[in-house]
Amino acid sequence: MASVAHFDLLKTDTSTAARRGRLRTRHGVVETPIFMPVGTQGTVKAVTPAHLREIGSQIILGNTYHLNLRPGSELVRDMGGLHRFMGWDGPILTDSGGFQVFSLAKLRRLKPDGIEFQSHIDGARHFLGPREVMRIQANLGSDIAMVIDECPPWPCDRDTCAAAADRSHRWAEQCRNIAADTGFLAAGHHVFAIVQGSTYDDLRRQAAEALSALDFPGYAVGGVSVGEPEPEMLKQVGATTPFLPAEKPRYTMGLGTPPQLLKMVALGVDMFDCVLPTRVARNGLVFTPDGPMNLRNERYRADPQPIVSGLDNYTCRNFSRAYLRHLVLAEEMLAGTLLTIHNLHFYLDLMRQAREHIEAGDYGPWHRTWIERYETGAKARSA
Amino acid sequence: MASVAHFDLLKTDTSTAARRGRLRTRHGVVETPIFMPVGTQGTVKAVTPAHLREIGSQIILGNTYHLNLRPGSELVRDMGGLHRFMGWDGPILTDSGGFQVFSLAKLRRLKPDGIEFQSHIDGARHFLGPREVMRIQANLGSDIAMVIDECPPWPCDRDTCAAAADRSHRWAEQCRNIAADTGFLAAGHHVFAIVQGSTYDDLRRQAAEALSALDFPGYAVGGVSVGEPEPEMLKQVGATTPFLPAEKPRYTMGLGTPPQLLKMVALGVDMFDCVLPTRVARNGLVFTPDGPMNLRNERYRADPQPIVSGLDNYTCRNFSRAYLRHLVLAEEMLAGTLLTIHNLHFYLDLMRQAREHIEAGDYGPWHRTWIERYETGAKARSA
Numbered sequence: 164m165a166s167v168a169h170f171d172l173l174k175t176d177t178s179t180a181a182r183r184g185r186l187r188t189r190h191g192v193v194e195t196p197i198f199m200p201v202g203t204q205g206t207v208k209a210v211t212p213a214h215l216r217e218i219g220s221q222i223i224l225g226n227t228y229h230l231n232l233r234p235g236s237e238l239v240r241d242m243g244g245l246h247r248f249m250g251w252d253g254p255i256l257t258d259s260g261g262f263q264v265f266s267l268a269k270l271r272r273l274k275p276d277g278i279e280f281q282s283h284i285d286g287a288r289h290f291l292g293p294r295e296v297m298r299i300q301a302n303l304g305s306d307i308a309m310v311i312d313e314c315p316p317w318p319c320d321r322d323t324c325a326a327a328a329d330r331s332h333r334w335a336e337q338c339r340n341i342a343a344d345t346g347f348l349a350a351g352h353h354v355f356a357i358v359q360g361s362t363y364d365d366l367r368r369q370a371a372e373a374l375s376a377l378d379f380p381g382y383a384v385g386g387v388s389v390g391e392p393e394p395e396m397l398k399q400v401g402a403t404t405p406f407l408p409a410e411k412p413r414y415t416m417g418l419g420t421p422p423q424l425l426k427m428v429a430l431g432v433d434m435f436d437c438v439l440p441t442r443v444a445r446n447g448l449v450f451t452p453d454g455p456m457n458l459r460n461e462r463y464r465a466d467p468q469p470i471v472s473g474l475d476n477y478t479c480r481n482f483s484r485a486y487l488r489h490l491v492l493a494e495e496m497l498a499g500t501l502l503t504i505h506n507l508h509f510y511l512d513l514m515r516q517a518r519e520h521i522e523a524g525d526y527g528p529w530h531r532t533w534i535e536r537y538e539t540g541a542k543a544r545s546a
Numbered sequence: 547m548a549s550v551a552h553f554d555l556l557k558t559d560t561s562t563a564a565r566r567g568r569l570r571t572r573h574g575v576v577e578t579p580i581f582m583p584v585g586t587q588g589t590v591k592a593v594t595p596a597h598l599r600e601i602g603s604q605i606i607l608g609n610t611y612h613l614n615l616r617p618g619s620e621l622v623r624d625m626g627g628l629h630r631f632m633g634w635d636g637p638i639l640t641d642s643g644g645f646q647v648f649s650l651a652k653l654r655r656l657k658p659d660g661i662e663f664q665s666h667i668d669g670a671r672h673f674l675g676p677r678e679v680m681r682i683q684a685n686l687g688s689d690i691a692m693v694i695d696e697c698p699p700w701p702c703d704r705d706t707c708a709a710a711a712d713r714s715h716r717w718a719e720q721c722r723n724i725a726a727d728t729g730f731l732a733a734g735h736h737v738f739a740i741v742q743g744s745t746y747d748d749l750r751r752q753a754a755e756a757l758s759a760l761d762f763p764g765y766a767v768g769g770v771s772v773g774e775p776e777p778e779m780l781k782q783v784g785a786t787t788p789f790l791p792a793e794k795p796r797y798t799m800g801l802g803t804p805p806q807l808l809k810m811v812a813l814g815v816d817m818f819d820c821v822l823p824t825r826v827a828r829n830g831l832v833f834t835p836d837g838p839m840n841l842r843n844e845r846y847r848a849d850p851q852p853i854v855s856g857l858d859n860y861t862c863r864n865f866s867r868a869y870l871r872h873l874v875l876a877e878e879m880l881a882g883t884l885l886t887i888h889n890l891h892f893y894l895d896l897m898r899q900a901r902e903h904i905e906a907g908d909y910g911p912w913h914r915t916w917i918e919r920y921e922t923g924a925k926a927r928s929a
Contacts, residue, residue: 208878467626497592
């Protein structure tokens with residue numbers, strides 16, 4: 164189905180289902196497992212594209228829902244596409260906007276060919292269906308476009324969930340056909356399908372197998388991280404990945420904490436995105452190998468150490484916890500910038516380590532040790 | 547009086563009083579005329595020290611009033627001084643906090659040896675006099691410390707103004723003596739005096755001459771930009787500079803627009819600081835050779851041009867007006883960062899041009915032409 168675009172599965176771990184892969188896109192290669200910083204409105208909040216490069220970002224996200232409302236996908240297209248518009252020349256994955264319609268928009272009405280809703284910005288009426296989301300993502304020039312789907316809430320009764328999965332499958336097929344007919348796929352763009360099914364293992368398996376038959380360039384596990392506890396979330400991912408084609412990349416949407424990422428890598432997931440590292444950075448919370456650290460805490464008032472000693476990013480090379488704490492308490496914008504740089508680098512570097520350990524063949528013990536240290540440290544800090 | 551620290555007057559213009567100079571500090575050389583970005587709370591708002599370097603910043607400001615209240619000057623000292631604390635290894639000038647006590651603090655009470663006031667942050671009582679401001683600026687490790695003074699309001703009756711000038715002179719002399727006795731001057735730090743006198747030419751002359759007799763390493767024109775119209779402000783600067791020693795640098799505090807800077811250079815001023823370029827950047831206003839440009843304006847919605855074509859800064863090299871307008875309207879933090887980079891670079895580059903034209907001997911006609919284009923463009927844009 165795809166031409167330029169494809170995925171090489173370089174190695175599969177023996178003691179876990181972790182995979183080392185390489186995804187080719189129109190804007191370059193992505194080494195997996197990978198974390199993708201989220202750039203909702205055409206910017207990863209608080210940092211420049213140069214910062215993103217410096218910390219080793221390989222691919223970032225854009226949001227169809229937001230960019231379509233403001234500034235509008237036609238404007239982005241007329242300005243040369245999202246890459247040129249936002250000054251990022253690496254790969255971009257765009258979600259389809261379906262999830263945001265369910266989580267942000269007002270007065271949703273589900274129709275056979277899409278969803279009618281009101282903008283959360285100005286209340287204007289909009290409609291998103293397979294035709295619309297594929298047109299918008301083509302306007303943006305997305306390297307990896309997502310199909311539109313219906314994301315059921317958690318918990319969800321079986322009938323509602325089955326109906327959502329049916330509708331999602333039909334929309335996915337329509338998106339795929341549009342991408343083929345318009346030459347989007349032939350030009351080397353990817354389109355990823357999204358597997359729903361909530362907590363029902365059989366529905367997830369059914370959706371995964373049916374979508375696999377449509378031979379998409381990649382597959383996402385959707386409907387996770389919608390309020391369910393972590394064991395339930397991991398169970399759902401584990402109930403989905405075995406039924407996806409091994410030779411295609413797998414992506415869990417909107418997840419998660421550093422230990423969750425490592426656990427999902429062990430389940431065979433290749434790609435992640437999450438607003439967690441950027442969002443908490445803007446509130447003074449930073450990640451370390453010994454758990455999260457709240458820089459507002461008095462104990463860092465005169466602490467001359469960097470957030471993480473030896474971590475090679477601009478923030479850790481140049482600034483003390485005492486200074487960063489001062490910026491947070493003084494509500495200086497630079498706090499958001501410096502802590503975002505650190506948190507994103509921490510996530511990207513964690514995935515770099517994961518790739519190395521998959522290659523070295525010791526991912527299983529390594530990731531268990533890493534998680535244990537992180538969780539022990541987190542408990543000690545909150546004590 | 548000073549040892550390491552000194553000022554070389556390299557050239558004086560013939561058709562104006564503009565000067566080309568070089569100021570040596572403990573943290574390097576400053577080529578004058580120069581604009582100094584303002585870093586009130588230990589950060590130039592919204593930009594990193596690396597950004598400041600990239601755009602050619604030579605020296606930045608810190609604020610004694612703010613840093614003393616939060617995080618406290620002892621903490622900054624214990625963290626290695628302000629340079630190390632904020633990750634800026636170039637020269638730093640700190641004001642004495644006197645101006646902020648008058649403009650920000652609550653319940654001021656003037657005493658013979660200083661000013662008692664309440665913090666604008668938490669209402670706590672504080673006291674700033676010559677002893678305190680010199681100790682704080684020594685804690686910060688300031689390259690150029692300012693004396694504490696009493697800045698009279700505008701307008702101000704003659705008796706009040708004369709009393710303020712008297713008190714300011716006494717405090718300046720005390721600051722100078724403390725700086726000599728503590729070895730602050732011998733270690734190569736500068737201390738600048740501040741000339742007050744409001745709108746009374748004779749009081750300004752008297753203050754300038756009396757302070758000149760104390761042989762400070764530099765002199766500031768204070769009490770300007772406190773609400774008076776521009777002609778009055780320029781008159782006050784022009785009534786002060788002729789009575790300051792030619793071989794010492796001159797600094798007008800808290801000024802101004804790009805044309806005002808060029809006019810003050812023509813009056814023989816060497817150093818400027820102002821929050822204008824950084825503050826308006828965070829509200830979507832940017833500077834161009836054709837006047838200020840409000841990026842919120844609909845006319846820039848689909849404008850693919852950079853703010854200023856050919857201007858070599860990160861913002862103008864990489865982003866369109868359309869994109870920057872989008873960031874402003876979406877209230878993205880990156881808007882503040884990118885527009886601050888541009889505005890500061892615009893100011894710094896304007897001073898670079900001024901230096902070149904003073905050297906070339908055509909500062910007079912050049913600065914008149916520059917101001918005419920700027921003001922003509924500003925009128926056209928607001929029409």
